[in-house]
Amino acid sequence: MTKSLHIAPIQGHTDAAWRHFHKEIYGGNHSYYTPFIRLERGEFRKHDLKDYLSPLNENHEVVAQVIFKDMEELGALLEGLAGKGVKRIDLNSGCPFPLQTARGRGAAFVGNKEEFGKLPEMLARFPEIEFSLKMRLGFENPGEWRGVIDIINDLPLHHITLHPRVAKDQYKGEVRLDEFSDFLSASNNPMIYNGDLITPQDIAGIENRFPEIAGVMVGRGLLGRPSLAAEYSQSEEWNKDRRIKEMMKFHDRLFDYYSSELCGDHQVLSKIKPFWEYAESEIGRKAWKSISKASNMAKYQSALALIDR
Ligand SMILES: Cc1cc2nc3c(=O)[nH]c(=O)nc-3n(C[C@H](O)[C@H](O)[C@H](O)COP(=O)(O)O)c2cc1C
Incomplete structure (x- = not known):
């Protein structure tokens, strides 16, 4: 029985057209995510909305992802998207780009315990929306998640996607599998593993090591080998x-x-x-x-x- 497979959001790559034609060619029942949607001077950026509202999304399951620094930004994003009938929203607390983290967004949000603590109340205002969280272990220190795990465990999340690196790692160096394992044990919510899965064997290796995970998310590996998801879900390696x-x-x-x-x-x-x-x-x-x-x-x-x- 294969686990759920999620197609990572990657700015500059996985836009509506890429998602649409990927689904058309490779099929499958995977969730796709938009690259993060954010506010600029208090307003939605036009191209973010164009991507999410594009008719090209009609052939695939797409989750809108938002990035925010505090509850004021998040509230505005959620209200705006709820008004457009959005049903699934992913909260980005993992982005390591300095332009975002310097403003307290993405991976820096894990360290803002005060704002993080307001998430349960904020999400409760939108009972019609299914939320998920995509995060890193922390900003600088891989143990930072421990400071917010109790809050996370109280959130009504569909799943958490964890990329077991810190922001300072960017996308390089070894993934921190021991820390992933500790997070998995501490989490009440279903967990999705994300990081450095390049081949169907890599996915199988992670599933063997962590049989409790609900699924995996693939990013750069899938961009380089777009059949990766199909090969995995059909349990057949293509030549x-x-x-x-x-x-x-x-x-x-x-x-x-x-x-x-x-x-x-x-x-x-x-x-x-x-x-x-x-x-x-x-x-x-x-x-x-x-x-x-x-x-x-x-x-x-x-x-x-x-x-x-
Ligand atoms: C250029 C680039 C842009 C990315 N944009 C986003 C984004 O908009 N939202 C997000 O959650 N993650 C973003 N990511 C992170 C990926 O979704 C994924 O978590 C990361 O690449 C690790 O998975 P992988 O090793 O399978 O690629 C981006 C990564 C890269 C390299």
Whole structure:
């Protein structure tokens, strides 16, 4: 029996078009999350709402993720989204980007016990919404979560996704599995593991080590190998030929979409090149480097022809 599989939000990558065509090509019953939605000068950013309200979301299960520094920001975000009929919201307390943490958002929020303590009251105001929490162990110290676990245990959460690093680690270094294990034992809420899952074997390894988890979330590993979720849920490892063939189909659908929506090669290239950012080992170094260096469409097309197939 496979566990639930969640597709991580990644700014600059997993926008509505990426999610839509990923689901169209690979199918599956996975939850997708929007990259974080936040307020700017007290207002929703237009492009966040455009992404969440896009008709492209109609073919997949999408959770709106919000990032906030205090209850004033969170209240405004929840009221705005509830007014749009949003039913599932993920609370981001894991983002390590200094621009966000310096304002007390994301991973820095774990250290703000006073505001954290107001979450139960805030969430209780929105009984129609199913909440989840996505977090890191802490900002600087991997034991910081211990200061808020009692509050978290009182929250009516559908699940907690834990990336067992601290903000200072960014996305590098070993994941802290012992600390994940302690969190898992201390948590009343179902737990989703997230971090460095690149192959179906990595997912199986985490499930074996932590059989109590409710599921896993995959991010960069899935961007580099978009069939990862399908391979896992079908319990079947695809060979390289099939993986690349499907990845090209996915790419072509996205490329055609961006070409029809955007103005000019420059804009299309800036949206499509990130598609390959984490795929170096999948497509081969030569193609990967040429794609990242391609400065015009002709060079981009020649670079695609270098992909190992
Ligand atoms: C460029 C980039 C942007 C990200 N944007 C978000 C985001 O908007 N919201 C969020 O919760 N996590 C974000 N993440 C974190 C991922 O969702 C995920 O937790 C992280 O990449 C670890 O999982 P992985 O090892 O499977 O990639 C981002 C990560 C990267 C590398």
